[in-house]
Amino acid sequence: xxxxxxxxxxxxxxxxxxxxxxxxxxxxxxxxxxxxxxxxxxxxxxxxxxxxxxxxxxxxxxxxxxxxxxxxxxxxxxxxxxxxxxxxxxxxxxxxxxxxxxxxxxxxxxxxxxxxxxxxxxxxxxxxxxxxxxxxxxxxxxxxxxxxxxxxxxxxxxxxxxxxx
Amino acid sequence: xxxxxxxxxxxxxxxxxxxxxxxxxxxxxxxxxxxxxxxxxxxxxxxxxxxxxxxxxxxxxxxxxxxxxxxxxxxxxxxxxxxxxxxxxxxxxxxxxxxxxxxxxxxxxxxxxxxxxxxxxxxxxxxxxxxxxxxxxxxxxxxxxxxxxxxxxxxxx
Numbered sequence: 001x002x003x004x005x006x007x008x009x010x011x012x013x014x015x016x017x018x019x020x021x022x023x024x025x026x027x028x029x030x031x032x033x034x035x036x037x038x039x040x041x042x043x044x045x046x047x048x049x050x051x052x053x054x055x056x057x058x059x060x061x062x063x064x065x066x067x068x069x070x071x072x073x074x075x076x077x078x079x080x081x082x083x084x085x086x087x088x089x090x091x092x093x094x095x096x097x098x099x100x101x102x103x104x105x106x107x108x109x110x111x112x113x114x115x116x117x118x119x120x121x122x123x124x125x126x127x128x129x130x131x132x133x134x135x136x137x138x139x140x141x142x143x144x145x146x147x148x149x150x151x152x153x154x155x156x157x158x159x160x161x162x163x164x165x
Numbered sequence: 166x167x168x169x170x171x172x173x174x175x176x177x178x179x180x181x182x183x184x185x186x187x188x189x190x191x192x193x194x195x196x197x198x199x200x201x202x203x204x205x206x207x208x209x210x211x212x213x214x215x216x217x218x219x220x221x222x223x224x225x226x227x228x229x230x231x232x233x234x235x236x237x238x239x240x241x242x243x244x245x246x247x248x249x250x251x252x253x254x255x256x257x258x259x260x261x262x263x264x265x266x267x268x269x270x271x272x273x274x275x276x277x278x279x280x281x282x283x284x285x286x287x288x289x290x291x292x293x294x295x296x297x298x299x300x301x302x303x304x305x306x307x308x309x310x311x312x313x314x315x316x317x318x319x320x321x322x
Contacts (some may be wrong), residue, residue, distance in 0.1 A: 002273045003266055015261055019269045023276040031272050034296040041271035044264075132184065137257055159220065 004124075013137055015093040025123045029086035030112065032056065040062070047074065052100075056083040062091075063100045077102050083110075089113040091117045107136030181307055186230035191215070192223050195244070199233050202245030206235075209244060 005018040021028055026111035032035050035051035043049035047066040054062040062078035075096035090113070095106035111129045118124045131137040187193055198209060217242045224244060227233040231263050240310035270290055 003269055006262055007267075008262060015258060015265070017262070017265050019272075021273060021276050028272075028277060031275060037275060040275055041268050044267065125269075127269075129261075129265070134183070137261070165258065 013131040014128060014136060016126060018124060018126045021123050021125065022121060023058065023123055024121070025117050027088040028115050028123050028125055032089055033085065036063075042066075053125075054078075056080055056085070056089065058083055063096070073098065075100060087115050107132055109136070141162075182230035183232060186226050186232055189223070189226075191220075192227055192232075195220075195223060195227060196232055196246050196251065199244045199246040200248075202236070202243055205241050205243050 002021065003017060003019045005016075007018075008080070009015070011080040018082075031041065033056045035054040038054065039049040040050050041081035042064070047068050049064050049066045051062060051064040054064070058080055058165040060080045060083075061079070063075070065073045067073055067076045075098060077094055077096045077100070079092045079094075080089075081092065082088055090111065092108045092110055095103045097103050109129050109131055112129065114126045114130075116124055177276075187196070194212070198212065200202065205223055206224060207217070209224070210217045213220055228235065231247055233244050233246050236245055247308065306316060
């Protein structure tokens with residue numbers, strides 16, 4: 001399995017997930033750095049993401065939207081806090097209005113990502129994500145982010161079989 | 166309606182209170198012990214190096230969050246955990262975990278694409294690389310788009 005450990009801390013409102021990939025750290029970094037790659041995994045299949053601005057430089061802002069089955073768009077932003085290719089990334093992720101401006105009423109999550117080679121051509125990625133409050137967590141989850149999770153699992157096999165390059 | 170029959174309004178879990186209540190080691194321990202629901206406040210307080218009053222306060226916080234209830238059994242009052250409220254807290258994190266598990270699965274799929282699409286799945290290999298020798302530790306022909314590539318440098322600011 002790709003995911004090797006999950007550590008959920010109710011008290012810190014933090015989730016840490018460890019995954020191992022058969023790829024180099026540089027290649028894994030590209031999943032985050034290249035917007036065309038990023039948009040292929042960030043949104044669930046039913047809500048594909050489009051990144052209109054994205055550059056991993058501290059202080060930079062990314063803009064993206066996810067498009068739902070009915071054409072609804074959910075806008076979001078990132079603010080890059082740390083970017084040290086290929087091993088370290090930290091950013092804040094929040095919701096935005098339709099014009100891309102951050103929506104201050106909506107919560108933001110803080111994510112940190114560390115990427116390191118573990119030999120054998122493999123790379124370990126540790127992603128940890130923290131909510132500012134329990135309400136924020138509830139809100140994020142209620143935003144329909146889990147919609148399509150079920151089908152997501154099914155679609156992975158589809159992607160694998162298709163080789164959509 | 167359904168829940169109203171199983172939970173009185175006072176015990177209905179409010180997410181904010183639930184998490185705030187659980188943000189303390191002693192209180193989490195109390196919730197754990199109260200799963201069996203056979204100890205009263207006095208017995209519970211014996212487990213902790215703090216005053217009876219302090220433990221009582223912790224229990225009051227848990228009660229307000231709907232995480233525990235006090236029930237009268239004969240002449241005693243026992244503290245019992247509200248399993249439903251605890252499940253709710255857990256479910257929220259579970260959903261988030263699933264979100265990221267799915268993302269990581271999709272990442273793994275992408276990682277299989279450029280470098281060695283061969284290996285195990287392959288089968289339909291129309292991949293340009295041709296010969297499915299794979300295995301080759303010498304990353305086949307110049308097809309490997311690493312650093313140099315840097316697609317999309319939208320330096321507009």
